[in-house]
Amino acid sequence: MLSNFPLMALALIAYNGIAFGMAGTAGGDIWVSELFSITMPTGGVWRLDMGDAILSGSLLLLFIEILKATRIGRLSIIDHLLSTLVLILFVVEFLLVPVAATSTFFLIMLMVAVDVMAGFSVSIRSATRDVSLGDGGGL
Secondary structure, eight states: OGGGSOTHHHHHHHHHHHHHHSTTOSSSOGGGOEEEEEEOTTSOEEEEEHHHHHHHHHHHHHHHHHHHHTOOSTHHHHHHHHHHHHHHHHHHHHHHOGGGOSHHHHHHHHHHHHHHHHHHHHHHHHHHHHOOOOOSOOO
């Protein structure tokens, strides 16, 4: 049953943990706070901030969710329903919670929507392959 846990819920938990945990910190928007920077061989500086890090982690979770969507069976329906519930939580939070009104949150919510659509699409596509139409004749 743990394999049916919607991993994108971890992105919601991580976002809320960071947003509410650091909401009172000084220095402006927490999503643009630099985590680290690396000087590249060309002399350019690659900078990773908090928003980029959570988006990168969410993309990895989305990849795993899409791989999970290729499973077939009765439990996959539960997985799709839980993913849909996570999407509903994202939409409600985006609309009603001020700290969720960011581009970072919107992009994660978009990833969750892709997860839900991909899950249902893969399931429908694999179900149509399982359906065999008779030739109309007997033996």
